[in-house]
Each structure stands twice: as C-alpha cells, then as structure tokens.
Amino acid sequence: MNSEPAIRITGLENRFGAQVVHQGLDLEVRRGEIIGVVGGSGTGKSVLMRSIIGLQRPSAGRIEVLGQVIGEPCRADIDIRSRWGVLFQGGALFSTLTVAENVEVGLKEFYPQMDPRLRREIARFKVTMTGLPDAAAAKYPSELSGGMKKRAGLARALALDPELLFLDEPTAGLDPIGAAAFDHLTRELHETLGLTVFLITHDLDTLHEICDRVAVLADKQVIAVGTIPELLASDHPWIHDYFDGPRGRSALAARYPGPVAGGQEHF
Template structure:
C-alpha cells in the first residue's frame, strides 16, 4: 500500500453536459492523510467532480485513479475493489428512508462482509452511530424522525461503516447552525486523526476551511486554479481567490481563526502550522 501516497489522482478530466463544459483538463491529486477542501462558486462543478471520482458520473475524457485503480475505465457498477475503501456522505445524507439509522449503517457491512454475525453487526452499527456523535437511541430511529444535522451525522456513520481510508463529504456543514457546524468540523478532524482518514471535503463554509482543512483546492474557469494552504492561496493574485478569502465573510473567518490560534497557541503546538491570519 506504499504506492498510493495519493489515494486520488485526477488528470485531464473533462466533463460536459450538452454544450456546457463543466471541467476542462482538470488535474488534482489528493494526498494521503490530508483533509482537502474543495471550493468554488456555485455551478463550478464541485459536486460533479466528486461524482466523477466516485464513479457516478462518466467523464468525457481524462483519467481518475483511486488507490491506483482506474475509475474511468470501469463500468458504473463494476466491482473494482475500491468501493469498500471509501465512504461518501451526500449533501442531504441520502439515508435509505425505509431503514432505521442502524440498519442504514449495516447496509454496506452486509453488502461487503455477509459473514459477519448478527450480534457483531448490531454492535458495529451501534458504536459507529455513537462515533458519529449521535445519541444511542438514534440507532433505532427512521431518517424522517431526525433533524437535518442528525441526518448528516447518520449519513457519516454509514459512510464510516466499512472503516474506509477515504471519506468524501459534500457540503457537510451546509444548513447546520454555527454550533452544530463547528462540532461537525471538530468531529471530522477527530475522525481523520483517529482513523487515519483522507478526506475530500466540498464546502462553502470558510470557517471549515480555516479550521480543519490541510489544503484547499480552488475550482474556477473549469479547472483547479490553485491548490495549497490558505496562506499560499492568499499569496496568489487570482481575483476570485482574493474575493473569496478577503471578502467580508473571509475576513470574519480569518479573524475567528486568529483568535482561536492565539488561545490555543500555548497548549497546542499544531496551531502553529495554521495560518495566523494577516492583518484582520
């Protein structure tokens, strides 16, 4: 498993819907063990990029490799040995509405490892649900009985069911209140550190970017125009990047991050690596 220092490698990706080109010669590598934030204006194809990587969207051209296996050469439902190594959290959670949360978590387990006993399955589902920060009694609830934030956590529990190495999150904090969003960010970071996950995170949430992302990829002009830490991105002079990070919301998130790191400076040396924010 040494060869995949880049769990996801995308090169020359082209996606087109009718006349509209969404991606044109897009190239992006995701490093092992990082949280990669993907940002871009509405309609720049962030979700399409994710769908391409997980094989739900057939690109017109280009190569996508996940764990060294080509996604683009495989049929949509072909068994290519990577589906048990990733977990996906869709925007709305995409929980199966006729199953309880616990049964939702069991679906991938039963699919890939039918030999697991009932008792073990039950226990796994239970601790995954709790690992995702849901109360224990949520396991036997149906998705319709959960709030939006709880649905996302339940979706995360299902995404984590197989102990994946790679986690895709599509706007995980959208629609959550700031406290819930901050908790979700924290959870993502904790899980990444505990389980050694690589996280591909689509977001609009500047706080998320500042708080937990190791690198940020910016989608614009049908390409990834820049990848790097936020200070590196701020050093570029692309107008969209400047607008994005130094607009009023960007500055607010920056200031919050600066306050946070000041407070954490003494206790947590990790905060030193983070951008301290400039002049905000």
Template sequence: MAGEISDAIIRVRDITVQFGKTRVLDGLDLDVKRGEILGFVGPSGAGKSVLTRTIIGLVPKIAGRIEVFGVDLDAASAAERRGVERRWGILFQQGALFSSLTVRQNIQFPVREYLKVSQRLLDEIMVAKLGMVGLKPEVADRYPSELSGGMIKRVALARALALDPELVFLDEPTSGLDPIGAGDFDELVRTLQRTLGLTVFMVTHDLDSLYTACDRIAVLGNGKIIAAGSIADMQASKHPWLRQYFHGKRARAVMG
C-alpha cells in the same frame, strides 16, 4: 499544478465533463495525498459536486483518467472496482439515506453486505458509529423522515464510515448544521483522520471548516483547478475570486 505526487490516493488527469453544450470540467488535474484533508471550494455551479460525482463514477466523463488507490477506474474489472468502492465512503449533499430503512438498518447495510459478522457486533458497531458522529443510540430505530436535517447529515456520515473506509468524500458536510454542530463535525473529521488515517475529500463552503479542518485547499473555477495549497497560499493569492472569498466580510469575521 505541481509535479507528480508519489503518494496520491486520488489522481485525476485531464478530466473533461460536458452536459449538452456546456463544458463543466475542462482538462482538470487534481491529486489528493494519502492522509490529508483536502478542502474543495469554488463558486456555486462551478462543478464541485460534478467533479466528486465524476471521481466516484456517477457522472460520465468524455476524456481523462482517474486513479483511486492506484487503480485506474476505467480499466478496472468489476471486482477491482468493487474492491475500491468498499474502501471509500461517500456522504452525499442531501444525505441520501435509504428512506424505507431505519437509522440502524442504514448504517448496518454496507457492513451486512460485505462482512459476515454477528448481529450483536453489527449492533455494537452501529452504536459506536452513532456515538462517533455525536448521536445517541435512541435514534437507531427512527426512519430518516423522522430526523432533523443535521441528524440526517450525521447518520449519513455514520453510514459512510460504516466499513471504516480509507477515503471519504464529503459533499458540503456542514451545510445545514448549527455553528456548534459544524464545529463538532470538523473536530470529528480531524479526529477520524488522525485515528483512522483517513483521507478526506471535502467539498465545502464553510470557511471555519477550511481554517480548522483542512490541510490543503483546492479551488475550482472555469472547469479547472485555479489554485491549490495551504490556507496561507490562498490568502496570498491574487486571483480576484479568491481575494473576494478569503478577504470578504465573512472571512474577516472567521479570522477575527
């Protein structure tokens, strides 16, 4: 990979993750710059979600170093770690909404835990977040089991954004959304990045998202980053998987 990027919000060095005898990530390096939308692609089962989960600390690594907001997560004290966690938001692949809480309570949960504000402001912020992700306030008192797949994604994003984080991890945000919904979602991510100065780490398979939303693309293969750069770099790449990915039937359809 290219040399040190000074303004990296996430700095991953030499990460190795192993499940039993299978090495999923093998000495992986990755930088995510402040304020960019990084699209993260790779074949199914290559370990995209594993890397995300390793960065946020859900999967143990056997070697390597992870810095987020300049804090080394292994060396951080519990308080420092909580400070970092308060500044990021995570959208899980399946939404991971709390099934016994309503949409309102799901979105308000992190706010209520971290900030001492009035119920009125909590409600207003909840409605604002719902509006941002394109949902009507009427869904606020529904339970996650009463929502469609696309709505779950949106509510989960609203929850990830509840505390106005500086960094969001999106794990396949547009999978399961209709194309118009997915397009709106990309637009939304762009708007949020512009207005809130958000940094976005997006695992995706949606070529449209890669073209319209992402500033930079990183490709995972064989446990390493095999390429990183703009969409033009990706198209120019000679790597067989990349050629297939960016010049396949679907890619041509997207490029028109």
C-alpha cells in the same frame, strides 16, 4: 503507509451537451490530508466528486483512486467501493431503514458472512461514534433533525472503515454550533482513523478550521491548491474575493487573532 496519492486526476473533462463543466482538470490528493474544495456555484464541485466516485462518467481524462483507475469495468472496481465512504448533501439515508440498518447495508453487501450480532454491534458503535445518542440507532430518518441526518449519513459512510471519506457540504444547513461540532468530529475522526478527507464546502470556518489544503475550482479547472495563506498570496481575483471578502476576513480573524500577515509558514 503508501506514499502514492489517494486521488490523482489528470486531464479530466466533463461536458453536458454543449456545456463544458471541466476541461483539463488536474488534481492530486495526498494520503492522510483533509482537502477542501471550493468554487462558485456551478463550477462543478459536485460533478467533480461524482466523477471521482464513479457516479458520473467523464467525457475524457483519467481518475485514479487509491491506485485504482475509476470507470474501468473490472472486479476490483467493486472492491474500491468498500475503501471509500460518501456523505451526500442531505444525508441520502434510506428512508425505509432505521439509522442502524442504514449503517448495516454496506456491511451486509460486502461481508455477508458476518455474524448478524457482530454486524449489529458495529452498526451501534458507528452510530455513537458520530456523536448521535444511543437511542437514535432505532429511529427512522424522518424522525431525525437535519444535523442528526448528517451524522447518521456519516456513520453509514464510515461503516466499512474506509481509507477515503467524501463529504459534500457537510455543514450546509447546520447551525453554527452544530457546524463547529461537525468540523470537530471530522477532524477527530480524521486523526483517529487516519482518514483522507475530500471535502466540498462553502463554509469558510470549516476551511480554516480543519482543512490541510484547499483546492480552488474556477474556469473549468483547479486554478490553485495550497494552504489558505498560500492561496492568499496568489493574485487571482476570485480567490481574493473569496477569502478576503467580509465573510472571509472575519473567519480569518477568528483563526489568527491580531493583524493578518501573509505567508505564515505554519498553518
């Protein structure tokens, strides 16, 4: 595989009127890793994701995804979209289409020459691959529960066999069992499909369980990137409050039984 980073952001700046969300933000996401992005509410996690996938034009800075510069109007810009998949927070499924038809949308768009029968088969196995029951394929989004919507959204995100997967708070609103199952699914798909995953989350368990590295967003920048033990070694107060607060500690204890010593080298 290519050794160049999956995502490279340099000097990103986002401002809405007088409000500056990002300033001089740098971030590099390696190929094949699961990177978790954390930050307080309003630190622009979603704005960062929207900038990367080209939904939000940054006021300054350069974003490169899979070797392609985002925001330059060229033909290749269309192609890059078939190489990533995005799972929005609420699933963002098209409400007038069934789950399987939702998955087919991307296939139809990028591979119009594909035989409808093959397209149908692909849609069907993508749906089951995300852990939905067989019968869910023909259901409309309004007939699904929140957890099922997320899985259906994931199936749509995976429709084009992307190299890069964006997940916006995938476990928010799920019960602990559902959240753990979704984490497991993410990890499994990451391993089988060799995906690079960019994951925005507030779920400390998710961070401990599946993320290779964690990027911390604060003060309009990425203030630290690293494994959780590495982050714990830093002395930024927000990072400490975040991972060392009551919730952070219990998640940590669940991950590493016994007293937690700083600086484990293997994570």
